[in-house]
Amino acid sequence: MPDGGALIHARGLTKRFGPLCAVDAIDFDVRKGEAFGFLGPNGAGKSSTMRMIGCVSPVTDGTLRVLGLDPLTDGPAIRGRLGVVPQMDTLDNELTVRENLVIYGRYFGLSRRELRARADDLLEFVQLEERANDPVEPLSGGMKRRLTIARSLVNDPELLLLDEPTTGLDPQARHVVWDRLFRLKQRGVTLVLTTHYMDEAEQLCDRLVIMHQGRIAEEGSPAELIQRLSTREVVELRFAGDTPPVEGVFDGRVARVEELPDRVLLYTDDGDALVPLAHERLGPQSVLVRRSTLEDVFLRLTGRTLVD
Amino acid sequence: MTGAMLAYEHWLASYRRLWRASIVSSILNPILYLAALGVGLGKLVNHGAHPLGVSYVTYVAPGMLVAAGMNIAAFESTWPVMGAIKWTRVYHAMLAAPLRVRDVMIGHQLYFASRVAASTGLYLVALAAFGTLHSPYAVLAWPVAVLAGVAFSAPLAAYAAWAPKDSYLAAVFRFAVVPLFLFSGTFFPVTRLPEGLRQLAYATPLWHGVDLARHLTLGTVTWGMALVHVAYLVAFAAAGLWLAERAYTRKLVR
Amino acid sequence: MTTLAGTRGHLLFERNLMVYRRAWLIIFSGLFEPLFYLFSLGFGLGHFVGRVHGVTYASYIAPALLASSAMNGAIYDATTNVFWKLRYAKVYDAVLATPLGPADVALGETSWAQFRGLLYAAGFIVTAASLGLVHSWWGALALPAAVVVGFGFAGMGIAASTFIRTWQDFDLVQLVQLPMFLFSATFYPLSVYPTALQWVVRFSPLYEAIVLVRSFTLGTVGWTNLVDAGYLVVLGALGIRLARRRMAGLLLT
Structure with a gap:
C-alpha cells in the first residue's frame, strides 16, 4: 500500500462549510492496533474530521484514505468495516435495547441468526443483559452510551471511531466506558477518538494530536507531549x-x-x-x-x- | 381565580408565536369543507328540490360551525396537555410558582375556550357571507359553539392527563372525534341513523351543540328546547372539569 | 466491493416492521377512517343525494374515498414520520454510518408508506365489495391501482418532507392536501365546476387517482386509465429522485 500500511492516511485534509474552514489542511496517519486521539476545544475541527473518516461528510480538499480506500467512491464498503460512536447518541427510541443491535447488524448484511448470538455477547460486554428487552428511552446517559458502543461493534469493525465517548457522563459511567474501551484496545481493535478530557486522552491514547482552529498544533504520545510542552x-x-x-x-x-x-x-x-x-x-x-x-x-x- | 388568569396569560403569550399557522387549521379548513361539501355537494343534494327543507349549504353551515369548534377544542386539549405534563413540563413550572392545580387546569381551559371563540367567531362571519344565516338569533350560535367546545376540551384534557402514551390521543381522534364529526347531525339528520346509533348520537355533546346552533341560524329555536341543550352541554363541561382536576392532581402532585 | 445505490432499502422496511409489530393497533385503527366517511356520506347523506352517474352515491364515492385514503396514508407516513426520523429521532444518521446510503433510505421509506397504504386499501375494498359497491370484476384491479396511487403520493411526500423545517410547516402540507381531498371530484362529478375550473382540477394528482380507481370499481375501464396511472408513477418517481438528492444534502454534510 502506498500509505505505508496506515489504516487512515490523511494529507492536506480540508473541510470547508461555505466561508468557514473547519479543518485546515491537516496531515496524520493512524496505524493498525493503536489508539489515536484528537484532542481540542469545541470547534477545533475534531468532529468534522471524524465525520469525514466515517464517510458521511465529503472531503473538500486533500487526500484521505480509510482502510486503503477512498471515502468518495467506496463509502459503503468502508462504512461496512467501521464502527461509529457519534457525539450524540442516535439510538432508535422506537425499538428495544436488543432490537437496536439486531436491526443495526442487519444494515451490515448480517443474518438474523448470526445476530442473535452476537447481540447477547455485546450486551454482556457492555453490561446491559438485564435491559435487553427494555425500551431505549428511559435508559440513563451512561447506559445509552454503552449501548451505542455495543452497536458500533456489531459488525466486528477493524476501526472504531468514537466522537467524545464520555462527554456528559458522570464519573462512574465514564470509568465503565473507559474500561470497555481499554478491553477493546487489548483485543487489537484500532481506536480513533476525540475528546476534550485530558485524563481520557492520557488513559486511552497511544498517540494523539492536539487540534486548534482546524489545524494540528502538536502531535505525539501523551508522555512526549508533556515532556516537550510542559x-x-x-x-x-x-x-x-x-x-x-x-x-x-x-x-x-x-x-x-x-x-x-x-x-x-x-x-x-x-x-x-x-x-x-x-x-x-x-x-x-x-x-x-x-x-x-x-x-x-x-x-x-x-x-x-x-x-x- | 387570579392564579388561573396567570396561567391563561402564559398560554396567550405562547400563542402569539403560533397564530399564523393555526389560521390554516382553524379557519381555512372549515371554510374549505363548507365550500366543498356545502356548496359543491349541495348541487347534487338540492337537485331542484330541498329534501332537507333548506338549501344544503344552509343545512350544514351551523353543523360545521360547532364541529369546527369541537376540532380546535379537541386538538388543543390533547397533545398540548400531555406535552405540558410530560414533554415541555410547563405545568410543573407553573406549580413551582404559587399556582394551584386548579388554576393550572382552569387557565388552560380558558385558553381553549378563547381559541374556539376566536375561530368560530370568524367562521360565523364567513357563514354569513355564504348567505347561510337566516335569523338574528344566529349570533347566539357563537356562544353555543364555545360552550360545546368546552364540553369537549374539559373531558379530553382529563383524558389526555390520564393517558399513558400519545397513541391514546390518536385513538380518541380516530374513534371519537372523527365519527362525531361525521355522524352527529352535521351532514345529515341523525334520524337517518339506525336506532341504536341514533340514541348514541343524542347522547353526544356535538349533537346538542349542532342541533341548537341549527335552530338558531334557521330561526326555529324554542326556548324550552334551547334550555335542554344548554343544560346538557353545561353538565358535560362541568363533569369534564371535575374529572380534569382529578386527573391533573393525580399526575402533577405526588 | 461496491454496493448498488438503493439495493438495501428493504432493511429500512424491516426496521419499520419491527417497530410496528408492537404498535400494530395504530396501523389497524387507520382502517376505520375511510369507512366512517363511507357510512356517513355514502349511506347517511347519500339518501338525499340520489344516484350519480347511474349508481348510488355510496358506489360513487367509495372509490374516491379509497384513493383519498391511499393518498392520506402515504402522505402522512412520508411526511410526518419521515420528518420526525430525519430531524429529531436521528434514525437516518445512524443508518448512514452503515453501508446503507440516502437512496436506500428514500426507497425503504417509500415502500413502507406504500405497504401501509396497501393494507388500508385491501381492508376498504373488501368492505366496499361486501356492501355491493364494487360493480365489476375489474374491481380486483382497484388494489394494485391503490398501490400506484400510494407510490405517487409517497414519492411526492418524501420529497416534501425534506423541505420541511419545523412542525409548523406541516400546515403548508395540509394547505395542499385538504383542498386536493375536497375538490378533486371526490364527492361530486367534475361537471359541478365551471369549465375553466374543470381543467385545473384535471391536473390534481388525486383527481387522476380517483378516476383510475373509480374506473375499476364501476367497470368503466378504458385506455386513458393508462395515462392516469402513468401520471402518478411519473410524479412518484420524480419525488423519490428529488428526495434522494435532498437527503444526501441534508445528511451528508
Whole structure:
C-alpha cells in the first residue's frame, strides 16, 4: 500500500462549510492496533474530521484514505468495516435495547441468526443483559452510551471511531466506558477518538494530536507531549486573600509561572524543592505538588480564553 | 381565580408565536369543507328540490360551525396537555410558582375556550357571507359553539392527563372525534341513523351543540328546547372539569 | 466491493416492521377512517343525494374515498414520520454510518408508506365489495391501482418532507392536501365546476387517482386509465429522485 500500511492516511485534509474552514489542511496517519486521539476545544475541527473518516461528510480538499480506500467512491464498503460512536447518541427510541443491535447488524448484511448470538455477547460486554428487552428511552446517559458502543461493534469493525465517548457522563459511567474501551484496545481493535478530557486522552491514547482552529498544533504520545510542552511537575499555590506579587520570586528555578484568578501555577521539574521557598516568601493557604497533565499542555497551546 | 388568569396569560403569550399557522387549521379548513361539501355537494343534494327543507349549504353551515369548534377544542386539549405534563413540563413550572392545580387546569381551559371563540367567531362571519344565516338569533350560535367546545376540551384534557402514551390521543381522534364529526347531525339528520346509533348520537355533546346552533341560524329555536341543550352541554363541561382536576392532581402532585 | 445505490432499502422496511409489530393497533385503527366517511356520506347523506352517474352515491364515492385514503396514508407516513426520523429521532444518521446510503433510505421509506397504504386499501375494498359497491370484476384491479396511487403520493411526500423545517410547516402540507381531498371530484362529478375550473382540477394528482380507481370499481375501464396511472408513477418517481438528492444534502454534510 502506498500509505505505508496506515489504516487512515490523511494529507492536506480540508473541510470547508461555505466561508468557514473547519479543518485546515491537516496531515496524520493512524496505524493498525493503536489508539489515536484528537484532542481540542469545541470547534477545533475534531468532529468534522471524524465525520469525514466515517464517510458521511465529503472531503473538500486533500487526500484521505480509510482502510486503503477512498471515502468518495467506496463509502459503503468502508462504512461496512467501521464502527461509529457519534457525539450524540442516535439510538432508535422506537425499538428495544436488543432490537437496536439486531436491526443495526442487519444494515451490515448480517443474518438474523448470526445476530442473535452476537447481540447477547455485546450486551454482556457492555453490561446491559438485564435491559435487553427494555425500551431505549428511559435508559440513563451512561447506559445509552454503552449501548451505542455495543452497536458500533456489531459488525466486528477493524476501526472504531468514537466522537467524545464520555462527554456528559458522570464519573462512574465514564470509568465503565473507559474500561470497555481499554478491553477493546487489548483485543487489537484500532481506536480513533476525540475528546476534550485530558485524563481520557492520557488513559486511552497511544498517540494523539492536539487540534486548534482546524489545524494540528502538536502531535505525539501523551508522555512526549508533556515532556516537550510542559514540565515534569506543577506546583499549585492558593491564597486566602489576594494573590501577592510573584514576579521575580522563583527566578531561575521554574520554567514558567502562570497566575490565575484563584491560584498560581509553577512549572518545574522538581516541585518539592520549591515548597519551602513558597511558604517563606508568599505564605500561601495551600500548596499542592502534582504531576503535569495533558491539561497543562493543552491550555498552554490553546490558551485559557473560551473557544466555543 | 387570579392564579388561573396567570396561567391563561402564559398560554396567550405562547400563542402569539403560533397564530399564523393555526389560521390554516382553524379557519381555512372549515371554510374549505363548507365550500366543498356545502356548496359543491349541495348541487347534487338540492337537485331542484330541498329534501332537507333548506338549501344544503344552509343545512350544514351551523353543523360545521360547532364541529369546527369541537376540532380546535379537541386538538388543543390533547397533545398540548400531555406535552405540558410530560414533554415541555410547563405545568410543573407553573406549580413551582404559587399556582394551584386548579388554576393550572382552569387557565388552560380558558385558553381553549378563547381559541374556539376566536375561530368560530370568524367562521360565523364567513357563514354569513355564504348567505347561510337566516335569523338574528344566529349570533347566539357563537356562544353555543364555545360552550360545546368546552364540553369537549374539559373531558379530553382529563383524558389526555390520564393517558399513558400519545397513541391514546390518536385513538380518541380516530374513534371519537372523527365519527362525531361525521355522524352527529352535521351532514345529515341523525334520524337517518339506525336506532341504536341514533340514541348514541343524542347522547353526544356535538349533537346538542349542532342541533341548537341549527335552530338558531334557521330561526326555529324554542326556548324550552334551547334550555335542554344548554343544560346538557353545561353538565358535560362541568363533569369534564371535575374529572380534569382529578386527573391533573393525580399526575402533577405526588 | 461496491454496493448498488438503493439495493438495501428493504432493511429500512424491516426496521419499520419491527417497530410496528408492537404498535400494530395504530396501523389497524387507520382502517376505520375511510369507512366512517363511507357510512356517513355514502349511506347517511347519500339518501338525499340520489344516484350519480347511474349508481348510488355510496358506489360513487367509495372509490374516491379509497384513493383519498391511499393518498392520506402515504402522505402522512412520508411526511410526518419521515420528518420526525430525519430531524429529531436521528434514525437516518445512524443508518448512514452503515453501508446503507440516502437512496436506500428514500426507497425503504417509500415502500413502507406504500405497504401501509396497501393494507388500508385491501381492508376498504373488501368492505366496499361486501356492501355491493364494487360493480365489476375489474374491481380486483382497484388494489394494485391503490398501490400506484400510494407510490405517487409517497414519492411526492418524501420529497416534501425534506423541505420541511419545523412542525409548523406541516400546515403548508395540509394547505395542499385538504383542498386536493375536497375538490378533486371526490364527492361530486367534475361537471359541478365551471369549465375553466374543470381543467385545473384535471391536473390534481388525486383527481387522476380517483378516476383510475373509480374506473375499476364501476367497470368503466378504458385506455386513458393508462395515462392516469402513468401520471402518478411519473410524479412518484420524480419525488423519490428529488428526495434522494435532498437527503444526501441534508445528511451528508
